[in-house]
Amino acid sequence: MANGHKAPDSEYPLAVLIDADNANPNIVNGLLSEVAKLGVASVKRIYGDWTTPNLAGWKSVLLDHSIQPIQQFRYTSGKNATDSAMIIDAMDLLYSGPFKGFCIVSSDSDFTRLASRLREAGKVVYGFGEMKTPKPFVAACDRFIYTEVFTPQSTESEEIATTTSLSKQSSKELRRNAKLLLAIRTGIEAASDDDGWAQLGPVGSYVVKSSPDFDPRNYGYQKFSELIDAIGLFELQRTGSVVHVRDIRRNGSK
Numbered sequence: 001m002a003n004g005h006k007a008p009d010s011e012y013p014l015a016v017l018i019d020a021d022n023a024n025p026n027i028v029n030g031l032l033s034e035v036a037k038l039g040v041a042s043v044k045r046i047y048g049d050w051t052t053p054n055l056a057g058w059k060s061v062l063l064d065h066s067i068q069p070i071q072q073f074r075y076t077s078g079k080n081a082t083d084s085a086m087i088i089d090a091m092d093l094l095y096s097g098p099f100k101g102f103c104i105v106s107s108d109s110d111f112t113r114l115a116s117r118l119r120e121a122g123k124v125v126y127g128f129g130e131m132k133t134p135k136p137f138v139a140a141c142d143r144f145i146y147t148e149v150f151t152p153q154s155t156e157s158e159e160i161a162t163t164t165s166l167s168k169q170s171s172k173e174l175r176r177n178a179k180l181l182l183a184i185r186t187g188i189e190a191a192s193d194d195d196g197w198a199q200l201g202p203v204g205s206y207v208v209k210s211s212p213d214f215d216p217r218n219y220g221y222q223k224f225s226e227l228i229d230a231i232g233l234f235e236l237q238r239t240g241s242v243v244h245v246r247d248i249r250r251n252g253s254k
Helices: 025-038 053-062 081-096 109-120 135-140 157-166 171-175 178-191 200-210 224-231
Strands: 013-019 040-048 068-071 101-105 124-129 143-146 234-239 242-247
Touching: 013 025, 013 081, 025 040, 025 053, 025 101, 025 124, 040 053, 040 081, 053 068, 081 101, 081 109, 101 109, 109 124, 109 135, 124 135, 171 224, 178 200, 178 224, 178 242, 200 224, 200 242, 224 234
Parallel strands: 013 040, 013 101, 040 068, 101 124, 124 143
Antiparallel strands: 234 242
16 A cells, blocks of 8 residues: 555456557656556557657567557548557457456547546556646546656756656645645545544545545655655554554644
């Protein structure tokens, strides 16, 4: 429960579908490591027009990670045939494969309806995209992970732009985040006992359900417990491997 959610079974079969036009090859190691926490990537496919030079960066990593490239020519200028190919394949896999979940890697809002349709069919949908991803696509997923958390720190100006927002936020900054505080407090209230204590796992699960893009790494912290502790408005109590949390206002402290 390092990131505030319950991890699925390690044998959970997943289909990983990557939009090469809207994803950076630098994220591939972190992406597949994250997918491995969620289940088994039984299918790994990446879609794009491989005759164009802009996908050259992806070509060098496909063999290393056994990702199957799917060729999709751009038949008409201004029309994204790659999106259509991904959507058609996803529906084929939905009806023909044993998958429990889908990982859609793109920052494109065109996949919003696909995510909704897969969830309607009882599948878990994990979205992966940049922080610029439109909110409708983020909200359509069970969980959405921003790929900036996979991007190595760099001194290049273009990389600084993507990693600055992931620097560790101070207690003062976190306390100003009303949406985050409300989600945590509501989660604690929903899962707490008579004394106000709640197990951290269910609280994290509630926060993810209310905000699919929640991830402590977005605030610069690796674990949900570290984020809670940094805020300074909650008490943490550890009993072995079990962590409990309580709103500090319950004991009369400010």
